[in-house]
C-alpha cells in the first residue's frame with residue numbers, strides 16, 4: 001500500500017509530466033509560426049480582399065486577409081476545385097496570367113530561405129499549410145501566419161509595390177522539397193494588393 005508521502009510524490013510527478021507535454025506542444029506551434037486558426041475570429045485591422053481565379057479565368061472564390069497585432073489571418077472560401085489536399089502559397093509577383101500562372105513567379109521569400117516547414121534551411125515567408133477541399137469541391141478555411149504582415153514598408157509585407165499573389169496548387173505541399181514542395185501545377189491564383 002502506498003504511503004501518503006509516496007502518493008503525493010507520484011501526483012507531483014504526473015503533474016510535471018503533463019505540464020512538460022503541454023509546453024512542448026505549445027512550442028511546436030509557436031516555432032512554426034504558421035497554422036490553421038482554431039482560436040476564433042481576429043479583429044480586423046487592415047483587410048485585403050483577394051479574388052481567386054481558375055486556369056480558365058473564372059472566379060472561383062475569395063480570400064480575405066486581416067491582421068491583429070502580430071498575426072495575419074487568411075480566410076479562404078472557394079469552390080470548383082478538385083477534392084483533396086492542395087498546397088497554398090504567397091508568390092512573389094501580383095500577376096495571375098492563366099492558364100499556368102507562371103507570371104506569379106516563385107514563392108514570396110524576402111528572407112532568402114529554402115522551401116518548407118520541415119526543411120532545416122526553411123521556410124519561405126510565403127509558405128502556408130495545405131488546404132483540404134471537400135468532396136463537393138469546396139473549401140472554407142482560416143489560416144494564420146506570423147511570418148507575413150499587412151504593415152507597409154516591411155520586407156515581409158503583403159502590401160507592396162506591384163502586389164503579390166495567392167496560389168492554390170494541384171497537389172499537396174510536402175513541406176520539404178525546395179523550391180516548391182512538389183506541389184505541381186498552379187490551378188488557381190489571386191492578386192494580393
Ligand SMILES: [Cu+2]
Pocket residue numbers: 087088089090091107167169180183
Ligand atoms: Cu505555390
Ligand SMILES: [Zn+2]
Pocket residue numbers: 089107114115116123124126127179180
Ligand atoms: Zn516555399
